[in-house]
Amino acid sequence: MQVFFQTLVGGIGFGAIYALVGMGFTIVYRTMGLVNFAHGQIAMIGAFVGVTFFLNSRLPFAVAVILSMTVTAAVGLVIEGVLRPLEAKDFDLMLIGTIGFGIVLEALASKIWGATGRAVPAPMDRPLHIFGIIVRTYDLVIIAVAAAATGLVWALLNRTKAGAAMQAVAMDREASTAVGIRVGRSNAMAFALGSGLAALAGTLAGPLLYVSPSLGSSLGIKGFCAAILGGFGNINGAIIGGLGFGILDGFAAGHFQQYSDLVTFLVFAVAIMIRPTGILGEQTVSRA
Amino acid sequence: MRFPSSRHRLLLAVPVCAVLALTQACSAPGSKTGSTSTSSPSPTSSSTTAGSAAPGPASPASDTSPIKIAIVDAQSGQSSSLGKWEYNGVKLAVDAANSAGGIGGRKVELTVFDDQNDPTVSTNLARKVASEGFIAVFGPAESADAIAMSPIMQQAKIPYITSGQSPALAKLGNPYLFLNSPTSTTYDATLAKYAVNTAKFTNIAMITNNDAYGKGEQGAFTAALKALGVTPVAVQTVTPDQKDFSAALTSIRQKNPDALFIGAEEVESGLIAKQARGLGIKATIIGAAPISTPVYVQTAGVQDAEGSVASTPYLSNDTTAQSRAFAAAYKAAYGDTAELHGAKAYDGAEIFLQALKATNGAGGQALADAVRAVKYQGLVGNFAFDETGVGVHETQIGIIKNGVLTPAGS
Numbered sequence: 001m002q003v004f005f006q007t008l009v010g011g012i013g014f015g016a017i018y019a020l021v022g023m024g025f026t027i028v029y030r031t032m033g034l035v036n037f038a039h040g041q042i043a044m045i046g047a048f049v050g051v052t053f054f055l056n057s058r059l060p061f062a063v064a065v066i067l068s069m070t071v072t073a074a075v076g077l078v079i080e081g082v083l084r085p086l087e088a089k090d091f092d093l094m095l096i097g098t099i100g101f102g103i104v105l106e107a108l109a110s111k112i113w114g115a116t117g118r119a120v121p122a123p124m125d126r127p128l129h130i131f132g133i134i135v136r137t138y139d140l141v142i143i144a145v146a147a148a149a150t151g152l153v154w155a156l157l158n159r160t161k162a163g164a165a166m167q168a169v170a171m172d173r174e175a176s177t178a179v180g181i182r183v184g185r186s187n188a189m190a191f192a193l194g195s196g197l198a199a200l201a202g203t204l205a206g207p208l209l210y211v212s213p214s215l216g217s218s219l220g221i222k223g224f225c226a227a228i229l230g231g232f233g234n235i236n237g238a239i240i241g242g243l244g245f246g247i248l249d250g251f252a253a254g255h256f257q258q259y260s261d262l263v264t265f266l267v268f269a270v271a272i273m274i275r276p277t278g279i280l281g282e283q284t285v286s287r288a
Numbered sequence: 289m290r291f292p293s294s295r296h297r298l299l300l301a302v303p304v305c306a307v308l309a310l311t312q313a314c315s316a317p318g319s320k321t322g323s324t325s326t327s328s329p330s331p332t333s334s335s336t337t338a339g340s341a342a343p344g345p346a347s348p349a350s351d352t353s354p355i356k357i358a359i360v361d362a363q364s365g366q367s368s369s370l371g372k373w374e375y376n377g378v379k380l381a382v383d384a385a386n387s388a389g390g391i392g393g394r395k396v397e398l399t400v401f402d403d404q405n406d407p408t409v410s411t412n413l414a415r416k417v418a419s420e421g422f423i424a425v426f427g428p429a430e431s432a433d434a435i436a437m438s439p440i441m442q443q444a445k446i447p448y449i450t451s452g453q454s455p456a457l458a459k460l461g462n463p464y465l466f467l468n469s470p471t472s473t474t475y476d477a478t479l480a481k482y483a484v485n486t487a488k489f490t491n492i493a494m495i496t497n498n499d500a501y502g503k504g505e506q507g508a509f510t511a512a513l514k515a516l517g518v519t520p521v522a523v524q525t526v527t528p529d530q531k532d533f534s535a536a537l538t539s540i541r542q543k544n545p546d547a548l549f550i551g552a553e554e555v556e557s558g559l560i561a562k563q564a565r566g567l568g569i570k571a572t573i574i575g576a577a578p579i580s581t582p583v584y585v586q587t588a589g590v591q592d593a594e595g596s597v598a599s600t601p602y603l604s605n606d607t608t609a610q611s612r613a614f615a616a617a618y619k620a621a622y623g624d625t626a627e628l629h630g631a632k633a634y635d636g637a638e639i640f641l642q643a644l645k646a647t648n649g650a651g652g653q654a655l656a657d658a659v660r661a662v663k664y665q666g667l668v669g670n671f672a673f674d675e676t677g678v679g680v681h682e683t684q685i686g687i688i689k690n691g692v693l694t695p696a697g698s
Contacts, residue, residue, distance in 0.1 A: 002542070003538050003539060003542060006534070006538050007534075007535060007538065010532075010534045010535070010538075014532065110364065115363075115364040115365055115368050116365070116366060116368050116369060116555070117366060117555070119555070119558060119559060119562065119586065119587040119588070119589070121562075121589055122566065127566060127567065127568055134541075134567055134568050136566060136567070208531075208532060209531035209532060210366075210531050210555065210559055210587075212365075212366060214365070214529075218529075218531075250534075250535060251535075253532070253534075253535035253536070254535035254538070254539070257524060257525050257526065257535075257536065258497075258498050258525045258526060258527050258530075260535075261527075
């Protein structure tokens with residue numbers, strides 16, 4: 001029983017991270033109609049920046065997280081700026097451009113921070129004992145932060161003018177321009193927001209995993225799958241999908257040891273075949 | 289809004305993808321030519337390496353062309369520390385030999401190849417090495433890569449000395465393969481004796497990864513325990529790329545172990561140790577060579593690495609006058625503290641250099657026989673190669689105290 005609850009809490013902890021990554025994907029998709037294949041690598045850059053602030057500059061972890069989100073959002077703005085000319089002309093090239101950027105970011109990270117990577121001590125070490133279950137305090141922190149971030153994102157998208165503008169651009173680009181929405185600026189904000197969320201996920205994941213240039217691909221794939229599992233384009237779906245994927249991953253690791261990845265993705269494939277639009281249904285953006 | 293027709297888009301996508309694929313290929317393993325006095329990287333085309341030396345392994349005694357030896361190791365990725373240590377140890381030995389005049393008037397030229405800790409890549413590199421006139425190879429440091437290269441090296445008659453320690457290496461029966469360290473069987477036999485007889489652990493749990501090294505460790509340690517009449521209370525397997533071990537460690541914690549055996553490379557061992565402590569596992573961590581390294585201590589953190597027990601043939605830089613001299617030279621050359629892997633590589637390079645002096649720079653079967661005939665008192669032990677290629681047959685026990693490996697019982 002203890003093992004069950006422990007795996008559950010650990011799975012929810014990772015699930016919160018996948019949910020954040022999935023949310024970042026979803027926001028960029030919902031507002032720009034773009035599937036950002038560099039998202040995992042952006043998360044990895046965020047993790048490295050956060051680690052540098054946390055370990056080298058010895059800033060408090062929360063400050064390091066916020067700084068990393070800001071820096072990575074700026075990186076996101078740069079990427080969006082470079083890819084913007086393609087957006088109106090050939091959207092598929094923009095998509096391929098993100099793949100290219102992913103490769104560039106990974107190589108840059110190897111150059112700047114070295115290929116080996118760094119281990120990050122968790123900001124809070126002592127585990128909590130609740131009813132005989134040992135819970136990593138840090139897991140609870142991740143869940144709390146992810147919940148807060150989700151709330152803020154929801155508020156931003158649904159209660160602010162900027163958020164409404166972002167959603168309008170996704171629905172109909174021409175009509176948005178016609179009513180005076182600055183599409184370029186709105187897209188830049190969306191990309192920055194997505195990148196910031198990726199950085200949050202990456203920095204939070206740093207103490208749990210190992211910060212190395214290859215962190216991006218594993219986080220990116222799992223976050224992408226989480227978003228699809230919950231329903232691509234659906235923000236609530238990204239959260240449900242993330243949590244579900246995290247729990248699935250945790251239990252698969254517990255029962256199947258070295259074959260856990262195989263089992264996780266097998267179950268994911270079957271789930272998608274049964275319900276292709278994901279748990280909560282897709283909200284696709286038509287870029288016609 | 290009109291997009292170009294889908295055929296047009298496809299035609300555009302193909303060259304773009306090709307360009308992207310090319311950029312990807314340019315980050316694939318390249319060779320860095322280093323003459324032994326500099327280590328500046330050069331462009332990744334192989335023509336630079338081949339063009340700088342005369343082709344062909346054996347040369348007449350009046351030849352002054354350099355003797356080409358390759359270093360094949362992980363220079364990138366999580367195991368890159370192994371590659372760096374091996375390079376440092378080898379270079380130290382080769383630099384000293386070259387400044388003493390080289391081998392019969394010929395300098396030894398080292399070329400570094402990055403196998404990215406990937407057996408596919410190392411196989412490719414083995415072919416490359418065989419076709420470009422190298423007469424010997426130092427490395428790889430990873431057992432899986434060394435096993436992958438074996439058929440090609442045997443066919444091309446190129447002796448190579450690996451830092452890997454999987455018992456599977458000894459079973460290959462390759463007369464051109466040599467090991468500069470004991471195999472896992474030796475490491476784990478010593479460790480098991482210490483764990484059961486000296487430290488008197490009764491509940492021993494095991495967590496190993498499933499690559500060639502980890503599998504070798506799991507097999508060797510289980511067999512060593514069995515020989516002492518002990519069964520491990522838990523045996524968990526993880527993958528080399530795995531980063532989260534809470535599932536495996538949680539089931540281990542259920543069994544209340546007093547010792548936890550880790551069979552994985554340096555970084556992974558450090559992560560396992562860190563997470564084990566985070567989950568409240570108080571067991572003593574025991575293991576072989578990776579546990580003795582500074583990388584393990586860095587990754588786990590000094591606090592979580594405290595008290596770890598390592599079985600290693602190279603306990604510290606202070607044990608003999610020879611190791612002190614080596615450590616001083618290493619520090620002077622690289623500014624780093626010497627440790628086991630650098631010492632192993634240094635020993636291996638010294639042995640090969642001795643053998644090359646005996647064959648006067650010739651390679652092939654003659655070089656392999658000469659290496660096997662070398663009896664060398666090295667930093668990691670007394671080398672006497674048997675027909676499986678293993679040279680050292682014993683290790684000692686060290687304990688990590690305050691981040692530093694100290695001999696057990698001191």
